[in-house]
Amino acid sequence: MTSEAVNPGSVRPGGRTARVRSAVLRAAGDALAEHGLTGLDLADVARRAEVGRTTVYRRWGTPVALVADLLADMAEQSLPRTETGTLLGDLRANARLVQRTLADPRQGALFKAVIAAATCDTGAATALHRFYETRVSEWVPCARQAVERGELPGGTDAREVVRAVSAPLYYRLLTTGEPLDEAAADRAADAAAAAARAGAFVTPTD
Amino acid sequence: MTSEAVNPGSVRPGGRTARVRSAVLRAAGDALAEHGLTGLDLADVARRAEVGRTTVYRRWGTPVALVADLLADMAEQSLPRTETGTLLGDLRANARLVQRTLADPRQGALFKAVIAAATCDTGAATALHRFYETRVSEWVPCARQAVERGELPGGTDAREVVRAVSAPLYYRLLTTGEPLDEAAADRAADAAAAAARAGAFVTPTD
Numbered sequence: 001m002t003s004e005a006v007n008p009g010s011v012r013p014g015g016r017t018a019r020v021r022s023a024v025l026r027a028a029g030d031a032l033a034e035h036g037l038t039g040l041d042l043a044d045v046a047r048r049a050e051v052g053r054t055t056v057y058r059r060w061g062t063p064v065a066l067v068a069d070l071l072a073d074m075a076e077q078s079l080p081r082t083e084t085g086t087l088l089g090d091l092r093a094n095a096r097l098v099q100r101t102l103a104d105p106r107q108g109a110l111f112k113a114v115i116a117a118a119t120c121d122t123g124a125a126t127a128l129h130r131f132y133e134t135r136v137s138e139w140v141p142c143a144r145q146a147v148e149r150g151e152l153p154g155g156t157d158a159r160e161v162v163r164a165v166s167a168p169l170y171y172r173l174l175t176t177g178e179p180l181d182e183a184a185a186d187r188a189a190d191a192a193a194a195a196a197r198a199g200a201f202v203t204p205t206d
Numbered sequence: 207m208t209s210e211a212v213n214p215g216s217v218r219p220g221g222r223t224a225r226v227r228s229a230v231l232r233a234a235g236d237a238l239a240e241h242g243l244t245g246l247d248l249a250d251v252a253r254r255a256e257v258g259r260t261t262v263y264r265r266w267g268t269p270v271a272l273v274a275d276l277l278a279d280m281a282e283q284s285l286p287r288t289e290t291g292t293l294l295g296d297l298r299a300n301a302r303l304v305q306r307t308l309a310d311p312r313q314g315a316l317f318k319a320v321i322a323a324a325t326c327d328t329g330a331a332t333a334l335h336r337f338y339e340t341r342v343s344e345w346v347p348c349a350r351q352a353v354e355r356g357e358l359p360g361g362t363d364a365r366e367v368v369r370a371v372s373a374p375l376y377y378r379l380l381t382t383g384e385p386l387d388e389a390a391a392d393r394a395a396d397a398a399a400a401a402a403r404a405g406a407f408v409t410p411t412d
Contacts, residue, residue, distance in 0.1 A: 036325055036326040037244075037322070037325070037326065038243075038244065038326050112325035113325060115321075115322070115325065115380055115381075116243075116321070116322035116325040116326065118380070119242055119243070119318035119319060119321065119322040119380075120242040120243065120244050120322065125383070126383075128381065129381065129382055129383050132381040132382060133382075160393065163374065163377060163378070164374060164397060166377065167373040167374040167376070167377035167378075168369065168370060168373040170373070170376070170377050170380070170381070171369060171372065171373035171376050171377065172369070172373075174321055174324070174325075174376070174380075175321075175334065175335065175338040175376070176335055176338065176339075177331070177332075177335045183410075187366065187406060187407065190401070190404075190406040191370060191397075191398075191401035191406035191407065192397075192401070194400055194401045194403075194404035194405075194406045195396070195397035195398070195400045195401045195404075197400075197404075198396075198400035198401075198403075198404065199400075200393060200396040200397035200400045201393065201397065204389075
């Protein structure tokens with residue numbers, strides 16, 4: 001979900017196969033960010049990655065399969081959560097991370113493209129759901145620990161607290177032309193914290 | 207934004223041109239809901255609408271231009287807001303309307319498709335932003351009146367309150383495979399109301 005998470009500049013384990021995958025996914029991310037889903041072409045990705053076209057066709061087959069693998073890779077590389085000691089501190093750190101990622105021209109375009117891909121194809125949708133599942137799970141302890149510290153009421157659905165931080169930022173990205181600035185990030189975190197404290201995310205027991 | 211708003215079953219004013227537009231936009235909505243943006247084809251839309259292919263090509267030219275016109279039409283037909291007399295009542299009515307629309311198979315697929323179109327094309331993006339601008343404006347008085355009634359603090363950004371209701375529902379639709387049920391709608395409304403009461407949407411005056 002972060003700049004680092006989807007800019008695989010780091011050295012990866014594995015031999016040639018892993019290097020090829022890394023180069024191809026990097027190229028696919030670039031192509032998606034530049035031209036969107038409709039401009040994603042396997043031959044172009046092969047050229048950008050300096051990998052044989054046959055390799056790309058044989059291993060991924062379709063643009064959507066390539067998007068699904070890119071999402072799996074993004075999930076694997078998702079950064080660990082921040083731990084500040086308070087609910088608001090943790091949610092603000094999370095919101096700023098999402099905001100920086102979505103406000104980044106390459107990353108913002110890439111996220112728009114993978115969300116668009118998920119609307120067209122069930123394989124890409126499954127991969128997208130898994131990515132967000134991984135991401136949300138990483139941050140769930142923030143809300144759980146806030147319950148233990150007495151900052152949030154018992155029975156609070158930790159996943160919903162984490163999702164409440166991201167939702168307004170994605171909604172702003174997708175439905176408005178307005179900038180995703182730090183004020184938007186802090187507002188998202190503050191709103192999620194206030195709603196959680198008021199018990200809006202307590203799961204009904206009936 | 208509602209079932210009625212994008213199911214143009216009602217009689218429209220205007221002569222043949224208006225009838226052709228109505229039939230074509232209805233067909234475009236059906237095609238988008240069935241096959242997504244990548245399956246939107248002008249010849250197929252003409253066939254479904256029982257309108258000459260040349261008419262469709264001449265008037266709309268590209269699939270994306272057709273999506274932009276569909277969004278303009280959806281904005282024109284957006285239903286008036288509900289007025290219940292309390293902030294929570296108004297926000298819950300709004301959330302249930304959004305939830306019913308997005309949970310409807312045809313409408314949910316249609317909204318996913320137009321959001322995907324907006325990620326690929328600036329014309330579609332502008333039309334999508336205008337649609338949500340119209341929709342948010344319609345519901346803004348709920349939050350303004352809540353400030354006048356003393357339910358919300360002065361300086362509350364009414365647009366952000368309205369957006370906070372929709373955001374978690376769209377986020378759930380786009381990033382999870384989980385059902386969009388009435389519980390999700392009520393939680394979205396309750397969270398937005400709680401955050402607004404706590405002052406999370408008060409615009410800083412500095």
